[in-house]
Amino acid sequence: MVQQELFSLALGLVPPWLVDDVTFKVEDKRLDLHINFPQGSRFACPVCGEECPVHDTREHTWRHMDFFQHEAYLHARVPRVKCPEHGVHQIPVPWAREGSHFTLLFEALIMTLVREMPVLTVARLVGETDTLLWRVIDHYVPEARTRVDMANVHAVGVDETSSRRGHDYITLFVDLEARRLLFATPGKDAATLERFATDLEAHAGSAQAVTDVSMDLSPAFQKGAKEHLPNAQVTFDRFHLMKLVNEAVDAVRKGEVHTQPDLKKTRWLWLKNDRNLKAKQKEKLQALLKDQNLKTAQAYQFRLTFQDIFTVKNRHQGATLLKAWMENAKDSGLPPIVKVAYTILNHWDGVLRWFESQINNGILEGFNSLIQSAKAKARGYRTHKNFINMAYLILGKLDLRLPT
Structure with missing residues (x-):
């Protein structure tokens, strides 16, 4: 078998396409394959499919997967056909998509690699620009997102994540049942909910069909959900509520550290769960808790009690325990804890809803961690579009339908 026939088979070419010349330059570490077609060949009109004669050709080059350690390139005279009905059109070639500098297989390699490592690293690995x-x-x-089906989306989690330094955010919308990213958009205002509702409708979903949405206490998100997800009941995410309590505990510690030097560098003793503390940290915490007059210790007890309340799965019992917690918090004389109590009172329905829906943004916190880790490895993304595309690629469970 001559080398031209061998490479034609390797590339999966079908008549009239064939490899008619092969050039291998050892010094340049480069393989060039020249693809051609016999004179008199006819090709289908891209519009109607009618077999038409070749009008003229244009030379194109594509980067292909490496031949061992050598870069490989395909060259071809791509014909334009002249259709009696539709005029002159360039035909598509079977090994590359229109407008691309790469073959389909090389693009499949790229898409496989960028899921696992930063784009700039992949670019250096394959010798192309990012x-x-x-x-x-x-x-x-x-293209993969056009095939996403959102018809069964009923429970949604919404949260923002940092895109770049400063006040630059991307809002993420997650299907809490399918555990996949549905939609990502710049900003963190009420308009993000409008854009999500529009995208949901465009993917066979329905804003009317969304029955539950989990979010933080953002007034903008609340306003957007009320306007654009009219049938959704809001559950205020318990992780964000816990964050409020943690911030209150740390505020009490900061206010007391001036008179209690032992509280210096103890922030995480009060904010971590006991199982996550090291032996020495546990010993120090127990020693501090023995001081009954320590305000931080009192705030810490409020934190533990609040956390335990959210292990209850009965709405009535949960409401009773939360009311008791708030009354004690108001009488505590600890302003940061008092403030949390009034915040919960002002968001009572959404806080209490958790005991029925049991939904939260835990998956979003995990997604946020993954995307921020990818961003850190990439040393940031230059544009919102890049950030969002990478979020979909990592978290969207997309069917890319890559060639093999």
């Missing part, structure tokens, strides 16, 4: 790789990502991710 700009070209981002163009590949920006083709496959939006």
Whole structure:
């Protein structure tokens, strides 16, 4: 078998396409495969499929997967056909998509690698610019999203994540049942909920069908949910509520540290659960708790009690325990704890809803950790579009339908 026939078979070419020339340059570590077609070949019109004669050709080059350690390139005279009905059109080639500098198999390699490592690292690995790789990502991710089915979305989690330094955020919407990213959009205002509702409808979903939404206490998110997810009952995420209590405990500690030097550098003793503390940390915490007059110790007890309340799964029992906690908090004389009590009172329905829905943004916290880790490894993403595409790629469970 001559080498041209061998490479034609390896590339999966079918008539009239064939490899008619192979050039291998050892010094350049490069393999060039020239693809052609016999004179008189006819090709289907891209519009109607009618077999038409070749009008003219244009030379194109594509980067292909490496041949062992050598870069490989495909070259071809791509014909334009002249259809009697639709005029002159360039035909698509079977080994690459229109407008790409790479073959389909090379793009599949890129998309496989960028899921596991930063784009810039992949670019250096394959010897291409990251700009070209981002163009590949920006083709496959939006294309895969057109096939996403949101018809069965009923419970949604919403939270913002930092895109870049400063007040620059991306809001993430997650299907809490399927545990996948549904939608990501810049900002963290009420308009993000409107854009989500529009995207939901565009993917066979229904804003009317969303019955539950988990979120933090953001007034903007509450307003957006009320306007654009009219049938959804809001559950205020217990992790964010716990964060409020933790911040209150630390505020009490900071206010007391000036008169109690032993509280210096003890922040995490009060905020971590006991099982997450090291032996020495547990010993120090127990020693501090023996001081009955320590305000931070009192705040810490409020934290433990609050956390235990959210292990209850009965709405009536949960409401009774929360009311008792709030009354004690108001009488505590600890302003940060008092403030939390009034915050819960002002968001009572959404806080109490948790005991029925049992939904939370735990999955979003995990997603946020994954995307921030990817961002850190990549040393940031230059644009919102890049950040969002990577979020979909990592968290969206997309069917990319890559060629094999």
